[in-house]
Amino acid sequence: MNQIRIDDIRIENGTRVLFEYTVTGDWENCFTSQRVAFIDYFCDISSVPQAVLAVPFICNIIPAAWVCDAVIEADTVDADFLDHVGEIKNGYKAIYPMIDFRGKLNAKSENVISKRDGGSACFFSGGLDANTTLMRHIEERPSLISIWGSDIKVENEQGWNTASEHIRQTAEKNNVQFYPIKSDFRNVLIEGELDKHIRETGDKWWHGFQNSIAIISHAAPLAFINGWDKVYIASSFSADIKGQYTGAGDPGIDNNVHFCGCSTVHDGYELNRQQKTEYLVKTCEETGTPVSLRVCWESQDGNNCCNCEKCYRTILGIVAEGADPNDYGFTWNEQSIKKCRQDMSDRITIYDYDYYPIQKRMIENKDRIKNAADYQWFMDLDISAVNGKLIKKIRRSRIARLFGKDA
Numbered sequence: 001m002n003q004i005r006i007d008d009i010r011i012e013n014g015t016r017v018l019f020e021y022t023v024t025g026d027w028e029n030c031f032t033s034q035r036v037a038f039i040d041y042f043c044d045i046s047s048v049p050q051a052v053l054a055v056p057f058i059c060n061i062i063p064a065a066w067v068c069d070a071v072i073e074a075d076t077v078d079a080d081f082l083d084h085v086g087e088i089k090n091g092y093k094a095i096y097p098m099i100d101f102r103g104k105l106n107a108k109s110e111n112v113i114s115k116r117d118g119g120s121a122c123f124f125s126g127g128l129d130a131n132t133t134l135m136r137h138i139e140e141r142p143s144l145i146s147i148w149g150s151d152i153k154v155e156n157e158q159g160w161n162t163a164s165e166h167i168r169q170t171a172e173k174n175n176v177q178f179y180p181i182k183s184d185f186r187n188v189l190i191e192g193e194l195d196k197h198i199r200e201t202g203d204k205w206w207h208g209f210q211n212s213i214a215i216i217s218h219a220a221p222l223a224f225i226n227g228w229d230k231v232y233i234a235s236s237f238s239a240d241i242k243g244q245y246t247g248a249g250d251p252g253i254d255n256n257v258h259f260c261g262c263s264t265v266h267d268g269y270e271l272n273r274q275q276k277t278e279y280l281v282k283t284c285e286e287t288g289t290p291v292s293l294r295v296c297w298e299s300q301d302g303n304n305c306c307n308c309e310k311c312y313r314t315i316l317g318i319v320a321e322g323a324d325p326n327d328y329g330f331t332w333n334e335q336s337i338k339k340c341r342q343d344m345s346d347r348i349t350i351y352d353y354d355y356y357p358i359q360k361r362m363i364e365n366k367d368r369i370k371n372a373a374d375y376q377w378f379m380d381l382d383i384s385a386v387n388g389k390l391i392k393k394i395r396r397s398r399i400a401r402l403f404g405k406d407a
């Protein structure tokens with residue numbers, strides 16, 4: 001039988017939680033060799049009950065327990081979280097009907113009363129989605145939370161220093177609190193092994209199953225201390241393309257994650273990325289202060305590489321709103337536009353649901369775009385055909401063979 005037992009949860013130096021655990025059964029090959037995980041909150045968490053401290057560890061592994069039909073054994077867990085676990089599982093089932101979600105959580109339900117001051121927090125990576133969510137709720141002065149160990153590896157101090165400095169400045173500018181968290185949660189599971197269990201979904205473990213719930217749940221001890229009512233996590237996909245994408249960051253999952261009286265809001269799902277860009281540029285123009293975005297997946301140094309798919313997508317979106325990408329944290333010139341054109345033709349895969357709205361907006365806004373002629377190739381681009389070019393097909397199959405991933 002597959003099982004994980006949380007043997008011990010203890011606080012070190014008042015700010016750091018350590019989780020000791022034992023794994024048994026066939027699914028052990030999905031776990032790295034470490035048997036102690038940590039989360040550092042950099043603030044006093046000594047008053048947080050065990051039942052709340054357990055939530056982030058459980059959320060990090062619970063999708064794996066469901067997929068591998070495993071039992072999670074814990075002493076106690078927060079009742080508000082436990083009462084909604086079935087709804088979270090149903091959220092996964094709705095996205096992945098081809099997967100059998102079994103397994104269970106065995107833990108004594110404990111009613112946890114936090115001081116309930118109200119207030120809110122917002123997960124903040126510095127990207128377009130997070131900045132839009134912050135602007136939409138700025139009147140609440142939500143605290144910002146960011147996890148070192150999520151998209152920036154826990155071993156990468158330089159990358160984290162750059163990224164967290166950027167978030168610290170955003171917090172200062174908006175007069176809100178910043179809660180950095182350091183966590184080795186992505187070192188607990190072997191994502192590549194779990195990929196094998198979910199192949200038929202066409203998604204990858206981190207993106208499709210682990211990321212959102214694992215991230216959100218890190219807020220539980222902070223929600224207890226601060227008495228927050230709400231924690232916002234920005235949507236990555238939008239309602240208008242429902243059914244065309246998969247991913248763990250979905251309102252059907254996120255909105256069911258509750259802990260100690262605090263609920264999660266999957267924010268901005270009604271807006272697609274271009275509508276968010278429009279909102280962001282408009283808001284920045286009204287206030288006269290552009291924001292420096294950090295969107296890059298490729299760069300581990302905490303800055304934007306300005307030549308990956310995500311950077312290009314964001315840059316072209318900003319151009320389509322008549323704004324200058326150089327004002328929003330990117331380095332962009334005539335040479336970059338030429339390279340972007342070449343890369344789209346030969347190197348990177350682009351999704352039509354991401355790029356059609358950008359192209360449409362650029363054509364509508366043509367008169368507002370500086371050097372619009374430099375982007376005529378993009379306005380004329382046959383987006384549905386560009387990925388089918390032979391050179392890209394060869395490159396994609398080579399990368400898939402070497403790394404088991406798409407380019």
Ligand SMILES: [Zn+2]
Nearest residue numbers: 296305308311
């Ligand atoms: Zn990039």
